[in-house]
Amino acid sequence: YLWTIGDIIALVHGPEESQETVFDEVKPLLTSLLDGYNVCIMAYGQTGSGKTHTMIGSRSEDPTAAVQDSQQGIIPKAANELFKLISEKPADSHTVEMSVVEVYNNEVLDLLARDEGGATVGVKREVITTSTGTSEVPCLTYELVRSSAEVMQLINSVLKLRSHSPTLVHMDSSRSHFIVTLTVSSKSPDALALGMIYSVSSRVSDLIQALQVQMKISCINRSLSALSDVLGALVERRPHVPYRNSKLTHLLQNAIGGDATLLIMLCVSPTQRFLAESLQSLGFGARARQVQREPSRRKNTALRMK
Incomplete structure (x- = not known):
């Protein structure tokens, strides 16, 4: 795992590293969150x-089952902290x-929306640009x-x-981008937000031949190409x-x-078979490092997609 913060490569974590060691790199960000920074x-x-x-991290088939702390990934550890x-x-x-959002085939799905029976269903939502130039998702579901x-x-x-589609690389590989946002509101004048972005996939294996799968891969690749174009424009x-x-980029504009x-966090495979994919991911990270950003400011309103 290659971590980049601003223009600094902080650490490389190998497969032998514990989940706690990896999370130690994230923990300071949670303190800054409560100080008023997104x-x-x-x-x-x-x-x-x-x-x-x-x-x-590790996940049980039973959604109510507890997972050992040592096996939890960044999202559960960050929520706990x-x-x-x-x-x-x-x-x-x-x-x-x-809120939980999925971008699948270039469609935004609200995964916390419920039907009349109370079951969660993926409902399509639109991303809009507000008069202030930020992005929002009207009618997005939020759960307390x-x-x-x-x-x-x-x-x-x-x-x-x-949405899952088996591949020759990973039989339970998800063909989508998954976005979890936790919005922290305070009784003080500041409203705080933590956005956790998960599973932004890079190019997958070229061995897939099924037309339907190729279409889904094409949508993912277009999203990632657009993400690279945005970074290039910012650089x-x-x-x-x-x-x-x-x-995807419209949703992540804020x-x-x-x-x-x-x-x-760049996740790369240690095997030579996926050298091209690893180099592509590293190239994305190198481009992201070149983006010059203004120092973060305290927010008066929450970073919300609502």
């Missing part, structure tokens, strides 16, 4: 390179809301969460909705940044082009 965490890498293990920090504040001073256990119960339940400080060339603290 945070965005993005995992990027090819299919099967370890994004799910890094961000989610967040609620721990909140517990040290005055009682009822903060509330946490959660009171503990890290509630966060993971929601995530585990919606993961079953995600070159162009007057126009093409956020709206894809739903994090990529805003003033959120952005941390990108």
Whole structure:
């Protein structure tokens, strides 16, 4: 795992590293969150390179079953740390809301939306640009969460909705981008937000021949190409940044082009067979490092897709 913070490569974590060691690199960002700064965490890498293990960790088939702390990924550990920090504040001073969005075939799906029977279903939503130039998702569902256990119960339940298509690389490989946002609201004038971006996949194996799968891969590749184009425009400080060339970049506009603290994790395979994919991921990271951002500012309103 290659970690980039701003223009600095911080650490490389091998497969032998514990989940706790990896999370230690993220923990300071949660403190800055409660200080009033927005945070965005993005995992990027090819299919099967370890994004799910890094961000989610081990997962039981039973969505209500607990997972050992040592096997938890960044999202459950971050949620646990967040609620721990909140517990040290005055009682009822903060509330946490959660949204879960998937970008699949260039469509935005609200994975917390429920049907008349109360079951979660993926409902299509649109991304809009507000009068202030930020991106929003009208009618996006938010759930009030009171503990890290509630966060993971929601995530585990919606993961079953995600669209899967077996590949020669990874038989349970998801063909989509998965975005979890925790919004922390305070009774103080500041509203805080933590955006966790999960599973932004790079190019997958060229061995897949099925037309339907090729179409889905093409949508993913177009999204990632658009993401690279946005980074290029930011690096070159162009007057126009093409956020709206894809739903993914439009959705992430506030994090990529805003003033959120952005941390990108590159997940790469250790085998020579996937050298091209690994080099592509490293190239993406190198480009991201070149983006010059203004220092993060305290936010008066939450970073919300609502």
